[in-house]
Amino acid sequence: AALTLSACGLDDGGSKPSAEGSDAAAAFTIYTARDKALAEGVVADFEAANPAYKGKVTILTLGAQEALERIRGEKSNPQGDVWWGGTSQQMTQAANDDLLDKAPTAVVDAIPAEARHPEGLWVGEMKLAELFMINTDMMPLDQAPSDWDDLLKPEYKDKIAIRDVEPSGTMRSIYSAMIQNKVASGENVEAGYTWLKSLDANTKVYAANPTDLYQRMSRQEAPISLWNLQDIMLQKSGSFKMLSPKVPTSGAPMLIDGVAKVKGGPNGAGADAFLSFLLSNEEQAKLAEKHFQIPTVKLKSEPSWLAELNLKEMKLDWNAIASNETEWISYWASNIKNKG
Amino acid sequence: MTSVVLDNVTKQYADAAPSVAGIDLHIKDGEFFTLLGPSGCGKSTTLRMVAGFVVPTSGTLRFGERDVTTVPPYKRDTGMVFQNYALFPHMDVATNVAFGLRMRKTSKSERGQRVAEALDVVGLTGYGERRIDQLSGGQQQRVALARALVINPSVLLLDEPLSNLDAKLREETRAHIRSIQQASATTSLYVTHDQAEAMAMSDRIAVMSAGHLHQVGTPREVYRRPATSFVARFIGRSNVLAGTLLGRDERTHTVRLSNGELLTVPNTENSPTAHIGVEEDIAVSIRPEDLRVVSTGSTDAGTLRGRVSAVEYTGASCTVTLNYGETQLLATVPDGPDIPAVDELVSVQPAVDRLWSVAP
Amino acid sequence: MTSVVLDNVTKQYADAAPSVAGIDLHIKDGEFFTLLGPSGCGKSTTLRMVAGFVVPTSGTLRFGERDVTTVPPYKRDTGMVFQNYALFPHMDVATNVAFGLRMRKTSKSERGQRVAEALDVVGLTGYGERRIDQLSGGQQQRVALARALVINPSVLLLDEPLSNLDAKLREETRAHIRSIQQASATTSLYVTHDQAEAMAMSDRIAVMSAGHLHQVGTPREVYRRPATSFVARFIGRSNVLAGTLLGRDERTHTVRLSNGELLTVPNTENSPTAHIGVEEDIAVSIRPEDLRVVSTGSTDAGTLRGRVSAVEYTGASCTVTLNYGETQLLATVPDGPDIPAVDELVSVQPAVDRLWSVAP
């Protein structure tokens, strides 16, 4: 397509790498579901570390599901190089659809096997700890539920707000984890459903999206929610000071959030360079410190905020979860949601 | 079944000259009253004020004793045939006609019967289920007529309801309208530009021009004793000759035409020229059919002489146009061997008792 | 500036009877040709086929030698006045009239001038900037006329262009149309339901009924020698009396009317009743103006006797309706003291040379 569109006030519309000298690194594009500020910070660091890429990295912020669909649509003519931010389920889907390429070997090797695709088609960047989010204005932390089963107590009826489950990769994982937890402890799936049904009975509202959830919490519609640690910490240090994390005593399920190289992207070399940089120990340490991230790579020292929390991981069989999630969640959607 | 009174009614659109300028009309109960006048003189506007679509700029409108000046149209019980038909395109013919009955909550069976009758009257039996856009222009007009007639309104308003019908159908339909009107004694206000129609149907006629009333009277009055030269010219064809009033007595006027010819014109009480003084301008009107072609060479006093400029064939007779000084004279000649040819010099003699003097 | 030929042209809408059923017409170059017929007989449909909006179901249409049956309307150079005007509501009067000139790339100055002239011809000078919806019905019709005239088309098509004008304006305008047409020798096809208009303007007239042609001829032929009883009745008023042909010679027919009365009727070459044999049904036509009221009591042979059922005043004369056996007779009586009264018994005598025999 030789068609170019010049619009006033907008410079060069093509995102394709221009045929510049081969010595200079070519431009590449990142599709990211990460917080915009965070992503821009990382890219700035990357460009500082690799001056050849200065001004050549384009960030496209969009939801993880949109990123997946975009990559899927562009399969015959990929436009992006890096997909940054998506649950392991989403990443696995993409890998199965032959949309992803192997990350640099060094990167793959640095990640523990349970936190990446077996062949390195995607790698886990961080662990999302799922725990309780409490509005401390409404409910002091000591009155908040201390473990998962406490959520079902009658005193918490209509005190819980949940980010709607079905369209959210994260929430799907948490709910599946609760069922898997029952199964692992010797009970059956039915017990898991019963547990979720009781939770539904206590749930006041399902929020449409994360922002909606924060709004409802901050506006005191409900004091308790289930959410991931990083986002809680980011809100707490941002405008929603009243929101605090609380770690369930039996532990928090840890989800993997990954990053991948798009297969056949315009500039694979740039993608490799970026992945290597992103998953480097230094950058991850920085993200951990500044952005409350729990890296998959082993850090030399745990960030101070994390140490304070005494976070305990709930051990789960994530493969079992992945293979049952669809069935469980659609059962939940049609038989449990709003029926408890 | 009510009289209609217009009291000094004026309608002025925006910044133009008034379309209707302070007219007074008293249409009697059960009367068939016609508004006649040239295109754009304000006939439709007057009718639309009676129907209630146009609110007079000033003046009052009464139905009987009831002041209806600002009563909404749907509370006036008038039946109107619109100049542009205004049929409902989303309804078929029968539903159009039945509309007014439905508004009056007539029972279904009666409705069906009355609609059938009305369609029969206008010669559209069997067209009940046609769509409006499948009708010819004249057929549409007849549907409009049926729709207004079927409701037996207390005032019937007709805006050129026959203009798209052929002569034969028009005559039939006007006879129908007239007989329906007489049977029900419905007060009717009829707008037409066709003087023959007006003459044949009306109890009384009002002649309008540029928003003003020129004359109100029975057909014969208006035709025989026009009040102004405008009326004389407008109602049928007429020869209007300008002149000066030389003198008058109780029974006659003497008029000198502009070419010096003298004419003796009958005078009556209430003559519309009573206000014209001696030596003032006056005009004399004579109908073409009252001008007899006397001979091709006669120069008798009282005859008018001119050269034939055109001969028009109209079926029953011919109309001969003579150049007479500055003006033209029309004379009707029965069809036959005596029709003068173009360019021939002929004399015509007015029937003396048919001369009539009018304001110039 | 071209002849128009319709060769066995038929138009049938969907499953109805054909609106135009195989008609042949040859309109000569420069001729003023009129289609006359009752409402719904197919006049507009014929005109619209000539204009190119309706494609004939079968048959050919030629302008001169050129087969235009399927030529698009905008390549036919016809100027048309639509029965429903079809004015462009988003343009003012002058722009409407100028439209055709703009399409012909006439220079701006010439355009302005010709538009002004055309508006003048139809008496709308000064209305150029009016919006269409601010005009009266007759004024709209005149704009439609001006719009068609101004382009000097090679074929002029007029669909009842004067139906909404008053008698006076209509006569003026028809004289205008006629003189423009004659000056430019534009072939014109005129649709009207008004026989007087057709008579006064046309070189030839075609009389249609229910999609068929009944007669094509000059106004006088059509009026005096109608081919069928339909034509006799439709063109002007006529008395058509049913009877049986008793015998014929070269110059006369002898006819026995249904009530036994015998009439001697002139016969000509090419008589439309030539195919009717002795003892077969025939009809005799006589115009009201050719029936003279002879006396209130005469019983002479050759007079017809009946009781007056209605007297209608039409200005110049009165029309008297007599009950004559099963049928009614119309007779025209000059206005005057001799007008018979309703219910009087009168005899009327036909002008013998005006009797005419027609197919029943």
Add this chain to the structure above:
Amino acid sequence: MTALATPPSTTTPSRAKRRRGVGWKGLSSSDRFVYALALPLVAILLVYVVLPMFATLFSSLEDGGEAYEAFGAGGTAWTALLLSVGISLASVVLAGIVGSGLAVLLSRFDFPGRRVLRVVALLPMALPPLIGALSFYYLYGASGIVPRFMESVTGIMASTFSADGVAGVLLVHTMTMYPYFYLAVSAGLAGSDASLEEAAMNLGANRVTMWRQVLMPMLTPALVSGALLTFMVSMASFTAPQFYNVNTLTMRIVAAKTSGDYPLAAAQSTVLSLVSIAFLLLMRWYQGRRSTRSASKGTPQALKSVQGTLPRTLAAVGSVAVVAVLAAPVVTIILLAFTVDGTWTTQILPPQYTVANFVTIFSDPVSLRPLLVSSQMSGLAMLASILVGVLTAWVVARWKGRGAGWLDVMIMLPWALPGTVVGINIVTAFASPTPFNLGQVFVGSLWILPLAYFIRFVPLVFRNAAASLAQIDPSVEEAAQNLGAGPLRTLRLVTLPLMTRGVIAGALMAFVQGFGEYVASVVVYPARFAPLSVEIYNRQYANEIGSAFAYGALQMFAILIVLLLADFLENPRRRRSSTKAASLTEPPTRKVS
């Protein structure tokens, strides 16, 4: 000589008939022009609209149609479908009442301030999708302004006043979709034949009856247009059901996709669009049953607005009230644009205000870029939509015979599908050169945005144009042709100007919708050229609610300018010549005879 014609006989007139077949030659020229014009249009629609949509159908059949089993009676998909249809029908009724009522108020009653109200009435259309839903939450949600205010006044729990669940969805739908009716009905009223109203009233119909029996049926094309657009868009609506947790079919589609079941998602999308298309065909059939073309002779006189002090006062009060309700979400957005993030917790109204949100936006050097991208891209799409939409409307209206319905379905198809589905289909179709896209790769170029907007919103122009056309008497087109204007010129000089209102209404909707388009944009937009909606989403996602709302306010401001511009463009003449207030809904002239 008397040319004697054969006396009429009842038998068929003549044997020697050359019957014209239905072939090309037997068509009148205007028919031929219609068919000739239809060819390129069909090609454009096929390549750019229809074929891309087939991707959905194909992927739904990937596993051999198994996915359709989900629609078995009693299944989740089946109940979701029923719910979607129910909600859509209710939305049509509610939006129809509000939109038509408002159109009548604002075009048939004359009162001070009517002009302003007309523009305000269009603002809800400008609500940015996500922010729009949020503003409803802040207004009517459990902790919204209205319920909290009611609580403080009555002491009854706020949540009893809040709109939730299906009611909430219907609230949002009504408030955001009534413009489809409002604009179409306004245009229809402007083109209606005033003498018909007079005839009805003369026959004894009071105003209400006249409306019900004459005007409403005459407005059928406008109402059908509004109903179609509303029905389809609410079938495809996602934000509102998601926000109020109503399990509609669109929710199922998203869920299916999140769980990776793409064939199921595609099957559900296909069923959804089939339902919409069925509705479309139903409406077409309904509209085709009646003629709404004025059959009057000549051009009827212009209708004046309703006079009289009482009706005018009532209308004014009513309109102000209605508009207050309609403008409330807009006001809420502006309010939030000036609110300090996180401070508004339990109060009725935000406690702290700031301009910081705007400062943040404007201190970013490229902050205006999203605004420029959105305005230019949707402007471009609007132009293309006008061209294709109007021509297609004309072809469909003048087409005799069967094909018209297909064209109609073809062009409406994208409107019947959820936005994401459309977006993904476009990406799939234009990612690499194939014969089906004429070798055009739009993915990655700036062209993809206007293309996506064009595909999604051309139905808006089409429907509105079609509604206006249905009122125009074809005889004016004939008059133009008779005067020597070829079909194209006739279209340009006569038909188009008479359709202006409908076209402007449709174009406005298309532009405004394109301006705020998110769901398809986010899957197609080229890197570096994020449209405004994506920017808003990102801010909102990053929980910078304040600056998201600030962007939203900017967007509405931009759209307001466009509305005013359109209003001006439409009546420049009136402005000079008449004292009467002129606007979007004022007839400059009557549509035809």
